[in-house]
Structures are given as structure tokens and as C-alpha cells.
Amino acid sequence: MALSRQQMAMRVARELRDGYYVNLGIGIPTLVANYVPEGMEVMLQSENGLLGMGPFPTEEQLDADMINAGKQTVTAITGASIFSSAESFAMIRGGHVDLTVLGAFEVDVQGNIASWMIPGKLVKGMGGAMDLVAGADNIIVTMTHASKSGASKLLPECTLPLTGAGCIHKVVTDLAYVEINDGKFWLKERAPGVSVDEIVSKTAGEMVVPEVVGEMGF
Amino acid sequence: MSGFDKVVNTYAEALDGLQDGMTIIAGGFGLCGIPEGCIARIREMGVRDLTIISNNCGVDDFGLGLLLEGRQIKKMVSSYVGENAIFEQQFLDGELEVELTPQGTLAEKMRAGGAGIPAFYTATGYGTPVGEGKEVREFNGRNYILEEAVTGDFAIVKGWKADRYGNVIYRHTAQNFNPMAATAGRITVVEVEEIVEPGKLEPGTIHTPGIYVNRLIQGEFEKRIEQRTLTE
Numbered sequence: 001m002a003l004s005r006q007q008m009a010m011r012v013a014r015e016l017r018d019g020y021y022v023n024l025g026i027g028i029p030t031l032v033a034n035y036v037p038e039g040m041e042v043m044l045q046s047e048n049g050l051l052g053m054g055p056f057p058t059e060e061q062l063d064a065d066m067i068n069a070g071k072q073t074v075t076a077i078t079g080a081s082i083f084s085s086a087e088s089f090a091m092i093r094g095g096h097v098d099l100t101v102l103g104a105f106e107v108d109v110q111g112n113i114a115s116w117m118i119p120g121k122l123v124k125g126m127g128g129a130m131d132l133v134a135g136a137d138n139i140i141v142t143m144t145h146a147s148k149s150g151a152s153k154l155l156p157e158c159t160l161p162l163t164g165a166g167c168i169h170k171v172v173t174d175l176a177y178v179e180i181n182d183g184k185f186w187l188k189e190r191a192p193g194v195s196v197d198e199i200v201s202k203t204a205g206e207m208v209v210p211e212v213v214g215e216m217g218f
Numbered sequence: 219m220s221g222f223d224k225v226v227n228t229y230a231e232a233l234d235g236l237q238d239g240m241t242i243i244a245g246g247f248g249l250c251g252i253p254e255g256c257i258a259r260i261r262e263m264g265v266r267d268l269t270i271i272s273n274n275c276g277v278d279d280f281g282l283g284l285l286l287e288g289r290q291i292k293k294m295v296s297s298y299v300g301e302n303a304i305f306e307q308q309f310l311d312g313e314l315e316v317e318l319t320p321q322g323t324l325a326e327k328m329r330a331g332g333a334g335i336p337a338f339y340t341a342t343g344y345g346t347p348v349g350e351g352k353e354v355r356e357f358n359g360r361n362y363i364l365e366e367a368v369t370g371d372f373a374i375v376k377g378w379k380a381d382r383y384g385n386v387i388y389r390h391t392a393q394n395f396n397p398m399a400a401t402a403g404r405i406t407v408v409e410v411e412e413i414v415e416p417g418k419l420e421p422g423t424i425h426t427p428g429i430y431v432n433r434l435i436q437g438e439f440e441k442r443i444e445q446r447t448l449t450e
Contacts, residue, residue, distance in 0.1 A: 047321065048247045048394050056449040064250065064441035065378075065390040071248035072447035082390055084397045084425075085247070085273070086329040089322025093342065117347070122306060123318065125298035130348060131322030134341040165345025 001193045002174040003216075008142050010035045010218045011172050012101055015140060016042055023047065023092065023132060025102035026070050028142045032101055043077070045097055047128040049088045052080025069128065089128070093135040100136040102129060104143050104168075106158045109205040111168040111180045113141060114160035126163060133164030145173035145202050152204035154178065154185055175199050177216060184208050189216040224384035224434040225413060229259035232407045232435045236372055238265050239292075243328060243370035244272035244282065245399040248301075249444045251392030252281050255409045255437035256374040261288050271295040271368050273324060273395055278302040280442050289313070295368070297321035301444075320348060323365050325398055330367035332401025332430070337366045373403025376439075377410040377426065381417070384408065384431030385424040393425065400426045409437040 003011070009031035016022065016036060023045045024030050036042055044053040046068040053068055054075035061075055068074045076082065091097060104115040113133055116126040133139060146152050154171065171178045176199045177189040185207040190199055192215045200209060226232050233256060236242075242260075246252035257276075260268075261284045268291050275294055276283035285291050286304045293315040300306055308314040319327070320342045330338055339362035343349045353364040375396045378389035386408055388396055400406050408426070413436045 046391075048250075049391050056447045058449055062443075062446070062448065063390065064443050065392040067248065067250045067391050067443075067445070070445065071250070072445040073443060074447070076390075082393060084393050085321065085325035085395045086398050089325050093322055093340065112345070122300060122309075124300040125296060125318045126320055126348070127298040128321035130320040130346060131342045134344070135322075162346040 001191070003191045006031060007218065008172055008174060011177065011216055012140055012142060013037065014218070015099060016040060017098070020098040021045055021051065021096065022099045022101070023097050025129070027103045029101035029103060045088075045091070046074070047088050047092060047132070049083050049085055050074070050076060050080065051083075052077045054080070089131050092128070092131050095135055095137060097136055098138060100132050100139045101142060102132060102139070104141045104153070104163070105160055106153050106155055107141055107168050107171055107180070108155045108158045109180065109183050109185055110157070111166045112158045113163045113168045114158040115163045117161045119161070129163050133167045139168055140170045140172055141168055142172050145175040145199070150202070152202050154203045154205050154207075156205045175202065178207070187213055189214055191216055222383040222428060224428065224431050225382050226433045226435050229255050229435060232256065232409070232433045233259050233263065233372070235405065236260065236263065236265055239267045240265070240371040241269040241271065243368065243373040243399045243402050244270060245375045245394065245396030246272060246274070246281070247391070247394035248274050249276065249281050249442050251376045251388065251394050251396055252276070253374040253376040253407070253409050254439050255435065256407055257282060257284055260290070261285060264288065264290070266290050267292040269293040269295070271324075271328070271370060273297050273321060274301065275299045275305055276302065277444065278304055286314070293317065295319055295324070297324050318348070325395060327365060327368045328395065328398035328402045331369040332398060335367055337364050339364055368402060370403045371405065373399045373406040375400045375406060375408040377408050379412045379414060379419065380408060380410045380434055381414050381419050382434070383416050384428030384434050385419055386410065386426040386431065387419060387423060388425050397426050400430045405432045406430055407433045407435070409435050411439060412436065
């Protein structure tokens with residue numbers, strides 16, 4: 001069975017390591033914060049200028065001057081720091097953030113990602129996504145493997161305008177965990193109960209499939 | 219005003235000299251840390267054909283959205299816009315020009331503008347629509363695009379506290395783009411919640427040194443929250 005949003009977040013959370021600074025995008029990536037393993041410390045970076053983002057506030061803690069990059073009111077954890085947007089993107093662009101997790105519309109075998117613009121629809125902007133994908137070495141894309149109409153989102157070549165070129169190496173979908181290297185997708189894990197055939201049929205780009213594909217653990 | 223005293227008493231003085239067609243750099247992220255009083259005054263002045271460089275463009279009836287309502291903006295340079303219906307309408311009608319700029323590049327453009335650096339190379343946007351038409355150069359095997367700095371005729375900034383000399387401290391994430399905006403205005407106007415006497419702020423904690431600030435005014439702030447999110 002295809003993974004739920006929560007299960008996708010749980011799979012991504014397995015990539016966390018103790019002491020990681022992590023930037024989580026909006027949507028499924030945000031849910032990853034709920035699955036940080038017991039005893040592990042990670043610090044969440046919010047690109048509007050907060051390192052050490054905490055949970056949403058209580059009524060008493062609510063503060064208009066304390067928001068995250070999604071403009072939601074938040075709190076800061078003990079040991080947090082707050083800084084300017086230039087400082088924030090210096091740490092992102094400079095490769096200091098250990099892991100970035102973000103959503104996408106499409107990825108392709110060259111590691112290109114399209115996540116911000118659908119021609120013909122009103123474009124609201126890329127926000128910090130282009131800086132995040134350009135600056136991070138360790139990026140995980142989370143998205144459904146195919147669109148609602150069944151069209152694959154893992155393509156030979158992205159059809160939508162790019163967010164970044166050649167920067168994606170890891171993709172967690174609702175069906176599989178896939179890596180991107182040498183111009184190919186590499187099937188690494190399948191969601192429990194999902195067949196390799198289904199994954200292959202929903203992957204438009206060239207994919208290397210090993211003889212045995214293990215089931216994803218959480 | 220005398221010596222290093224930057225304090226003005228009215229927003230009319232604070233924005234004196236602002237004219238049609240000028241470029242304004244504005245601090246703020248969403249509705250957080252926005253110069254509410256300056257925006258209200260610009261609306262009142264009715265100046266038009268403005269170019270506004272700001273990460274966002276407010277909402278329909280608050281923040282920079284007020285200047286859209288007054289049809290005063292010709293061009294927006296932002297990373298994320300369209301939280302409001304007026305914006306969408308003016309954009310679709312071709313009244314409003316929009317230059318979408320990656321958030322980190324926008325912050326660095328302001329920083330560079332204020333620091334006397336005319337342009338810089340960044341990997342952000344290479345191979346995307348943002349990089350089209352821009353100079354590309356390879357450093358250590360990776361491609362970068364040349365992005366030009368920005369400056370404004372005016373910069374409008376929201377701080378928390380300042381002393382009369384214009385040394386400014388920001389509060390929490392209301393800092394955001396404000397420190398860079400403050401450096402990049404030919405005339406920088408800072409509005410704060412509290413003005414104190416010089417010597418009351420610890421010198422080592424100043425975010426924006428007074429050298430960048432031309433006019434300082436104490437304002438009152440609604441501090442509207444865009445996404446009120448509480449813990450369950």
C-alpha cells in the first residue's frame with residue numbers, strides 16, 4: 001500500500017542524525033519534526049532567520065514577532081538563535097545546513113527539480129527554495145510518485161521550469177525510496193506491500209532495479 | 219535634529235522628499251517586522267509609480283497591500299507574492315510588474331547594495347528561469363550566475379528599540395530583512411517601538427549601527443499576525 005503522508009515523514013526521519021541542523025519545507029517535510037527519534041537532538045532552521053525552531057505557541061506564548069518561514073507563529077527552543085535573512089541564507093548557501101527536506105512537482109534523472117512554477121497558473125514565487133536546493137549537499141525530496149491522474153513525477157527530463165539543476169540525489173515517495181546518480185534513478189527500497197512492477201510502471205525516467213528490493217523500514 | 223540625533227517627530231518629516239517613480243527597499247517578512255507607519259504615510263502621500271523591493275507584498279488591507287490598493291506600485295521585486303486578491307488582479311491586468319527573486323539572493327542583493335558591492339556570483343537560480351540572460355561563470359567546477367546589488371532612494375525599516383543616534387535593535391524574527399534594508403537606502407527611515415537615550419543600549423548588541431540611519435521615528439504598531447497557529 002502506498003505510504004501516508006505521516007509514513008513518508010517517518011521514512012525521511014530515518015535520515016536524521018544526532019546534532020543535525022535541518023531545514024524542513026512546507027507540507028510533508030514539516031511533519032518530519034514529529035518523528036525525531038527519542039534521544040536524538042536536531043535543530044530546525046527556518047529561513048526567515050531562526051535556528052532552533054520550537055513548537056507552535058500556546059495562547060500565552062503567542063508573539064507576532066516570532067514566526068517561521070511559512071509565516072506561522074512559532075516558539076524558539078532553548079539554545080536557539082535569531083538573525084537576519086542575509087545571515088540565514090549565508091548558512092544555507094554556504095552549505096552549513098546538514099539536511100534539507102522539501103516537496104516537488106517533478107524530479108528527473110539528472111537530479112533536476114521543479115517545485116515552484118506551473119506555466120499558465122499564477123506564480124507566487126520561489127521563496128527560499130532555489131537557495132535551499134543550490135546550497136545544500138544533502139537534500140531529500142518528498143512527493144507522491146505519480147500525480148492523481150497517474151502521470152509519473154520521476155521523469156527523464158523535468159517538463160516544468162526548474163528550481164535547481166543537478167542538485168537532487170534522494171527522493172522519498174509514497175511508493176519507494178529512490179536515489180539519483182549517473183543520470184539514472186536507482187530503486188533502493190519499496191513501500192511495504194508495493195510491488196516493484198508498480199514502482200517501475202510509475203517511473204518514467206530510466207531506473208536501475210536490483211534483483212532484490214527490500215521493504216522500507218520506519 | 220542636531221549632531222547625531224536622528225529623531226523626527228512626524229511621518230511627514232520621515233518621508234520628506236519621497237517622489238513619484240522612486241525605489242523603496244522595505245524590511246519585513248510577511249506581516250512580521252514591517253514598517254507600518256511609513257507604509258501608511260506613503261499611502262497618504264499618494265506617490266505613484268513606485269518600485270518596491272521587499273520579500274513580500276502584504277495582504278489586501280494591511281502592509282504593502284495598502285499601496286497596491288492605492289495603485290501606487292509599478293513594480294515589485296520579491297521572492298513570494300500574491301497573498302492578496304488586489305495583487306493578483308493588478309498583475310493579471312498588466313498594471314503591476316513583478317520580478318521574482320530567490321529569497322537569499324534578494325537578501326544578498328540588499329546587503330551588497332549597502333556594502334558597496336555592485337554584484338556577486340551565486341549558484342542559486344543557475345539552470346532555472348531566474349538565471350536566464352545572466353552572466354554565468356564557473357568556479358571550482360560549479361556554475362554560478364551574476365546577480366546585481368540593489369539600492370533604494372528610500373529604505374523603510376521596522377526596529378524594536380533605538381537610541382536617538384539611530385542605533386537599532388530588532389526583536390525576534392521581526393529582524394528578517396530589516397538590517398539589510400537599513401544599509402541600502404540613500405535615505406533610510408527607521409521606525410521603532412521605543413526610542414531611548416544614547417548609552418542605554420549595550421553597544422555590542424546593536425544590530426544596525428546609526429551610521430546607516432538618516433531618520434528615526436517612534437511609531438505605534440498593530441503587529442497583525444498572518445498565520446495565527448497555536449499548539450494543540
